[in-house]
Amino acid sequence: MLEVKDLSMRFGGLLAVDQVSLDVKEHEIVAIIGPNGAGKTTVFNCMSGFYKPTGGKIVFEGQEIQGKPDYKISRLGLVRTFQHVRLFSKMTVVENLLVAQHRHLNTNLLSGILNTPNYREKERKSLDRAAYWLDRVGLTDMANREAGNLAYGQQRRLEIARCMVTEPKLLMLDEPAAGLNPAETKELNQLIISLKEDYNVSVVLIEHDMSLVMDISDRINVINQGRPLASGTPDEIRRNDDVIKAYLGEA
Amino acid sequence: MQDLLYFIQQLINGLTIGSTYALIAIGYTMVYGIIGMINFAHGEIYMIGAYTALITITGLTALGIVWLPLILIVALICAMIVSSSMGWAVERVAYRPVRGKHRLIPLISAIGMSIFLQNYVHLAQGSSNIGFPALVEGGFRFGPEDSFQTSISYMQIMIFAVTLVCMTVLSLFISRSRIGRACRAVSQDLGMANLLGIDTNRIISATFVIGAALAAVAGLLLGMYYGSIDPLFGFIAGLKAFTAAVLGGIGSIPGAMLGGLILGVAESMTSGYLSGEYKDVVSFSLLILILLFKPTGLLGKPEVEKI
Numbered sequence: 001m002l003e004v005k006d007l008s009m010r011f012g013g014l015l016a017v018d019q020v021s022l023d024v025k026e027h028e029i030v031a032i033i034g035p036n037g038a039g040k041t042t043v044f045n046c047m048s049g050f051y052k053p054t055g056g057k058i059v060f061e062g063q064e065i066q067g068k069p070d071y072k073i074s075r076l077g078l079v080r081t082f083q084h085v086r087l088f089s090k091m092t093v094v095e096n097l098l099v100a101q102h103r104h105l106n107t108n109l110l111s112g113i114l115n116t117p118n119y120r121e122k123e124r125k126s127l128d129r130a131a132y133w134l135d136r137v138g139l140t141d142m143a144n145r146e147a148g149n150l151a152y153g154q155q156r157r158l159e160i161a162r163c164m165v166t167e168p169k170l171l172m173l174d175e176p177a178a179g180l181n182p183a184e185t186k187e188l189n190q191l192i193i194s195l196k197e198d199y200n201v202s203v204v205l206i207e208h209d210m211s212l213v214m215d216i217s218d219r220i221n222v223i224n225q226g227r228p229l230a231s232g233t234p235d236e237i238r239r240n241d242d243v244i245k246a247y248l249g250e251a
Numbered sequence: 252m253q254d255l256l257y258f259i260q261q262l263i264n265g266l267t268i269g270s271t272y273a274l275i276a277i278g279y280t281m282v283y284g285i286i287g288m289i290n291f292a293h294g295e296i297y298m299i300g301a302y303t304a305l306i307t308i309t310g311l312t313a314l315g316i317v318w319l320p321l322i323l324i325v326a327l328i329c330a331m332i333v334s335s336s337m338g339w340a341v342e343r344v345a346y347r348p349v350r351g352k353h354r355l356i357p358l359i360s361a362i363g364m365s366i367f368l369q370n371y372v373h374l375a376q377g378s379s380n381i382g383f384p385a386l387v388e389g390g391f392r393f394g395p396e397d398s399f400q401t402s403i404s405y406m407q408i409m410i411f412a413v414t415l416v417c418m419t420v421l422s423l424f425i426s427r428s429r430i431g432r433a434c435r436a437v438s439q440d441l442g443m444a445n446l447l448g449i450d451t452n453r454i455i456s457a458t459f460v461i462g463a464a465l466a467a468v469a470g471l472l473l474g475m476y477y478g479s480i481d482p483l484f485g486f487i488a489g490l491k492a493f494t495a496a497v498l499g500g501i502g503s504i505p506g507a508m509l510g511g512l513i514l515g516v517a518e519s520m521t522s523g524y525l526s527g528e529y530k531d532v533v534s535f536s537l538l539i540l541i542l543l544f545k546p547t548g549l550l551g552k553p554e555v556e557k558i
Binding site for chain 2 (some may be wrong): 070074075079080086088089090091095098099100101102123155162166
């Protein structure tokens with residue numbers, strides 16, 4: 001469903017990403033790993049429209065999306081998170097999930113003021129969906145807290161729930177386990193697998209936590225110094241000499 | 252006793268003016284909260300609201316309509332519609348094309364828009380003062396017959412009541428409605444809101460429209476209260492309301508309400524106990540003091556640099 005071909009990104013004299021290719025099929029979890037500064041997030045930023053790549057093609061469901069603005073890409077169903085949490089921290093947990101459904105609740109101001117049945121029906125549906133996902137990520141008790149007051153691991157899960165209420169086809173997670181303790185990482189693992197299994201969402205993730213990557217990924221792409229180093233199943237990557245030298249060996 | 256009555260009189264006058272400052276200040280603060288720019292044409296939007304109300308009132312009177320509530324409501328609605336369209340158009344023409352550019356560019360664009368609108372009204376309506384009919388007259392008086400009496404006019408009561416209704420509706424709108432929710436999201440993180448599929452351009456337009464509608468309400472109220480308007484009517488009121496917004500903490504809606512009331516009371520106390528000529532000195536000194544000692548304003552939160 002997503003194909004990245006010969007992607008390059010140059011910042012002035014620095015070639016941050018050089019001819020990287022990868023693909024994501026339906027119903028698949030694909031990881032991008034590599035040492036710090038390898039260009040993983042740059043690849044992500046190109047895919048999600050934050051950067052306009054200087055070379056190569058990105059095709060999502062038959063549409064070329066390289067250089068499109070980020071919000072148009074997200075509307076196609078390719079939704080991302082960031083390395084740092086970007087919740088609406090002064091809004092409540094449930095409001096974070098409701099506001100993400102704004103687009104799906106296409107109603108006008110008047111129907112809101114008049115509180116028409118149609119408006120109430122849509123509002124109820126979005127509340128149901130929010131409640132469902134709150135339950136799914138274990139935050140039901142926190143629904144009316146300010147999002148900024150949640151523990152870090154909870155904020156991470158809320159972010160994923162907020163992506164999910166927009167009904168994405170492909171979810172891009174940038175270091176979802178950063179800053180989580182081992183128990184939280186395990187919970188996150190299960191959540192990501194269930195996104196694939198139960199909701200038919202494909203996932204691309206950048207991660208440093210090798211246990212997470214090896215456990216849940218169907219395929220792994222290794223990038224080193226902006227260039228693709230290897231790709232394959234977790235087992236293949238584990239045995240790959242280049243990878244061991246460049247990355248696992250150092251760790 | 253007499254001192255107390257005098258004090259209460261100043262307080263009433265101050266709260267009257269202050270609540271209209273607050274109405275205008277909300278427009279500044281909402282726009283700043285969402286796109287981080289000062290809409291310097293906002294005072295002109297308010298002035299245009301006052302002119303529209305006056306024209307409507309004159310027109311209705313000429314048609315022979317004398318029932319006061321009808322005149323006021325129609326004038327209010329017309330003023331709100333015209334000002335809102337102006338607010339929307341100003342954003343569309345002068346701010347959206349330069350949004351996201353260096354901070355100074357929208358600022359200059361806003362000042363240009365302000366000068367343009369002022370001069371447009373100059374040409375269309377003439378530069379002289381136009382009398383605003385005092386439609387609401389009379390009031391209550393308290394205190395002994397033979398000395399100072401505190402008076403509160405029906406006009407002042409109307410200003411309080413209308414302002415209170417506007418503020419309540421706005422607060423409910425922001426906290427409960429779907430668009431209000433989206434407004435809060437956009438003001439916290441515009442990029443993220445956009446990524447989540449919120450039509451941020453529409454939300455930004457909506458804030459301009461809401462701010463302009465409230466300014467139009469203030470335009471009608473203050474036009475009637477002062478009894479005359481001119482094309483520069485919006486300039487000083489705009490500055491005062493901007494001061495109120497900064498005083499309360501720009502970006503914060505309760506802050507704008509509080510800032511407006513404080514500024515209004517400070518001004519009327521100065522007029523009452525010192526001299527009317529000092530009231531602008533006091534209000535802008537207040538601004539300087541706030542900026543020196545609490546740059547984020549009374550209810551403003553320190554801005555955290557986004558990484």
